[in-house]
Amino acid sequence: MAPGRKRSRIRRLRKRISRSRWFIAVLSGAAALVMSAVAATLRIDWTQHAAALGSAEPSGGAPGGDAPSGPDSARDARDPGKIYAFWHGRLFLLVPAFRDRGIVIITSTSFAGEVLTRVLERFGYATVRGSSGRRGTAALIAMKSALEAGADGGVALDGPSGPERRSKGGAVAAAQSSGCSIVPIGVSASPAWTVPQTWDRFMMPLLFARCAVVVGRPIPSTELERLGLEGLDAIVNEMTSEADRRAGW
Numbered sequence: 001m002a003p004g005r006k007r008s009r010i011r012r013l014r015k016r017i018s019r020s021r022w023f024i025a026v027l028s029g030a031a032a033l034v035m036s037a038v039a040a041t042l043r044i045d046w047t048q049h050a051a052a053l054g055s056a057e058p059s060g061g062a063p064g065g066d067a068p069s070g071p072d073s074a075r076d077a078r079d080p081g082k083i084y085a086f087w088h089g090r091l092f093l094l095v096p097a098f099r100d101r102g103i104v105i106i107t108s109t110s111f112a113g114e115v116l117t118r119v120l121e122r123f124g125y126a127t128v129r130g131s132s133g134r135r136g137t138a139a140l141i142a143m144k145s146a147l148e149a150g151a152d153g154g155v156a157l158d159g160p161s162g163p164e165r166r167s168k169g170g171a172v173a174a175a176q177s178s179g180c181s182i183v184p185i186g187v188s189a190s191p192a193w194t195v196p197q198t199w200d201r202f203m204m205p206l207l208f209a210r211c212a213v214v215v216g217r218p219i220p221s222t223e224l225e226r227l228g229l230e231g232l233d234a235i236v237n238e239m240t241s242e243a244d245r246r247a248g249w
Helices: 003-018 021-039 088-097 111-122 136-148 170-178 221-247
Strands: 043-048 082-086 104-107 126-129 153-156 181-194 203-215
Touching: 021 088, 021 111, 021 203, 043 221, 082 088, 082 170, 082 221, 088 153, 088 181, 088 203, 104 111, 104 136, 111 126, 126 136, 136 153, 136 170, 153 170, 170 181, 170 221, 181 221, 203 221
Parallel strands: 043 203, 082 153, 082 181, 104 126, 104 153
Antiparallel strands: 181 203
16 A cells, blocks of 8 residues: 555544544543542632622632532522623633533534533533534524523633634624623633643643632623723733732733
């Protein structure tokens, strides 16, 4: 067999294995295990705007601790949910921190999105598949329905593939169509590892790291048009910078 044909067959075999259900299950299970193990060692400082009380863990909680009873026990069941907005590069800590609430997350239709979907489901999230390029409209409709039913949503504003720290607009569209608020979140850790050659400079806390989660004032949907995407980005950057300062990053 010619060397070129042999290399081509090997590439096809690798792709078939990497896309197989058993491989995705093993990879997502290992990722969830690592995430849980790291999260159990972290020290986390929660800071919340007064209007966001009930949106997240009480101050002093920990990502590996007991989950709260619901997204917001003080909220009327008829009220729409809220959208937690954050940067994709800070996702690692947020997954265990907001676990077991049934928060709805939009994940991409790519291979990485499939792995992330499995990880999120292991942590008690609901997911809808879509991206800015594929099935995005259907994903936003599903998110809108969940928000109107009272569920909370979570959106990495610059996901799934950047540019870094520039909102795509999906969160704003979902908020305006459902009448829900956007809750800006910043998160950081120190010491942490920034994964090289990732578009979002993905941050992974190291064992026993000091972490900070900053939950800002909920932004009503009626303010979003005036604020614009650049204004929203500035607020999330402010929350992230404050988290960096508190964590010592």
